[in-house]
Amino acid sequence: MTDLAGSTPHASPLVVRSVPIDDPGSLLSLLPRDGSLAWVHHTDGIVGWGHATAITASGASRFADADAWWRDLATRAVVRDEVRVPGSGLVAFGSFAFSDSPGDSTLVVPSVIVGRRGDAHWVTTISSGSLATPPGLRTHTAARPADVVFADGAMSGAEWELVIADAVRRIQAGDLDKVVLARDLVAETPTPLDVRWPLQRLADRYAACWTFHVDGLFGATPEMLVRRERGLVTSRVLAGTIRRTGDDAHDLALAASLARSSKDLEEHEYAVRSVAESLAPHCSSMNVPESPFVLHLPNVMHLATDVAGVIDDSTSSLGLAAALHPSAAVGGTPTATAVDLIAQIEGMDRGRYAGPVGWIDGNGDGEWGIALRSASVDGERVRLYAGCGIVADSDPEAELAESQAKLIPVRDALGG
Numbered sequence: 001m002t003d004l005a006g007s008t009p010h011a012s013p014l015v016v017r018s019v020p021i022d023d024p025g026s027l028l029s030l031l032p033r034d035g036s037l038a039w040v041h042h043t044d045g046i047v048g049w050g051h052a053t054a055i056t057a058s059g060a061s062r063f064a065d066a067d068a069w070w071r072d073l074a075t076r077a078v079v080r081d082e083v084r085v086p087g088s089g090l091v092a093f094g095s096f097a098f099s100d101s102p103g104d105s106t107l108v109v110p111s112v113i114v115g116r117r118g119d120a121h122w123v124t125t126i127s128s129g130s131l132a133t134p135p136g137l138r139t140h141t142a143a144r145p146a147d148v149v150f151a152d153g154a155m156s157g158a159e160w161e162l163v164i165a166d167a168v169r170r171i172q173a174g175d176l177d178k179v180v181l182a183r184d185l186v187a188e189t190p191t192p193l194d195v196r197w198p199l200q201r202l203a204d205r206y207a208a209c210w211t212f213h214v215d216g217l218f219g220a221t222p223e224m225l226v227r228r229e230r231g232l233v234t235s236r237v238l239a240g241t242i243r244r245t246g247d248d249a250h251d252l253a254l255a256a257s258l259a260r261s262s263k264d265l266e267e268h269e270y271a272v273r274s275v276a277e278s279l280a281p282h283c284s285s286m287n288v289p290e291s292p293f294v295l296h297l298p299n300v301m302h303l304a305t306d307v308a309g310v311i312d313d314s315t316s317s318l319g320l321a322a323a324l325h326p327s328a329a330v331g332g333t334p335t336a337t338a339v340d341l342i343a344q345i346e347g348m349d350r351g352r353y354a355g356p357v358g359w360i361d362g363n364g365d366g367e368w369g370i371a372l373r374s375a376s377v378d379g380e381r382v383r384l385y386a387g388c389g390i391v392a393d394s395d396p397e398a399e400l401a402e403s404q405a406k407l408i409p410v411r412d413a414l415g416g
């Protein structure tokens with residue numbers, strides 16, 4: 001991987017070609033074990049493998065540095081796109097650290113991308129200097145992890161409840177309005193994890209979420225930080241959560257109580273406001289619905305608001321993600337106070353959890369979700385993450401239960 005600090009302008013431009021193909025079936029099943037990249041929503045999306053080029057960036061300028069690198073690369077690339085849908089042509093997958101420090105962020109350009117968008121299916125080849133031949137596609141079987149053992153991460157549940165109680169006190173004292181605090185769980189597998197196993201299971205069970213894998217960070221996020229597509233920008237804001245019980249009638253009653261819960265509506269309002277305020281400078285017009293709807297997922301229900309706007313500047317999707325991050329769905333209100341408090345009391349390094357994850361194309365369009373319901377994998381060790389928005393009325397015990405519900409998707413996907 002090329003490190004930004006040591007990177008030099010690319011000697012040869014990338015040569016990119018997208019061609020239509022027959023329906024390739026499940027995108028995830030095409031992934032080889034190593035170097036897989038994925039962004040899948042229902043049956044649409046893109047998967048990639050192989051290495052054309054990549055960059056790592058870090059610190060407060062990570063977004064701007066990666067964006068500048070990408071613009072230079074995209075401007076010089078020679079692209080023949082016979083498909084012309086979002087996701088065809090030159091694309092990089094990316095995943096960014098939550099904090100300015102510590103943590104590395106990355107943009108990765110694979111040598112092969114296979115995509116589906118509705119009835120369009122395509123393969124893209126990317127190489128340096130000369131045109132590559134499209135590969136033959138074949139399906140692979142992922143290895144099932146055996147005997148996964150779970151243990152507390154940085155804190156036990158009881159310790160984390162004390163941290164939540166501390167945050168509630170600070171909010172009640174007027175130090176801030178909202179903070180999102182996270183915890184981790186560690187899973188050990190006897191052999192290095194084949195990430196395709198949990199990916200496939202996440203995509204099957206959470207088809208309405210965006211199932212992703214970029215450089216060891218995988219998950220299925222329900223939250224779209226920003227999508228930029230042909231002049232339109234959209235964002236799905238989530239905040240305010242209730243666990244599902246599995247009993248449909250009871251869950252409907254819970255959904256109604258979530259929609260009326262002043263604690264959850266307050267938590268949600270902060271998140272919507274932070275997104276709307278960050279997008280406004282880039283849009284000529286915006287639509288921000290006045291009240292949220294309830295998004296039903298298999299494990300939880302969320303208050304959700306879809307914000308939309310017409311973009312009136314040349315900021316790329318990555319630039320927009322940078323402007324929005326961290327929204328109050330993962331940081332808090334006021335942002336700077338909340339981010340400082342997270343660093344002070346959360347007791348763990350978020351890495352790329354809760355940072356933007358997604359893809360960008362050569363025109364700057366793309367999709368960036370928030371890396372929630374996610375885990376980072378390093379050989380046999382997997383760290384799962386979940387966080388909860390804390391406001392003045394939050395109850396530590398209820399927040400711990402909510403965090404456990406948010407850990408379910410990845411925990412179950414790792415299970416045999």
Ligand SMILES: C=C(O[C@H]1C=CC=C(C(=O)O)[C@@H]1O)C(=O)O
Nearest residue numbers: 238239240241329386387388389
């Ligand atoms: C921080 C997470 O969720 C955020 C997104 C939706 C609902 C949230 C909540 O109700 O607390 C969180 O703000 C997470 O899943 O790790």
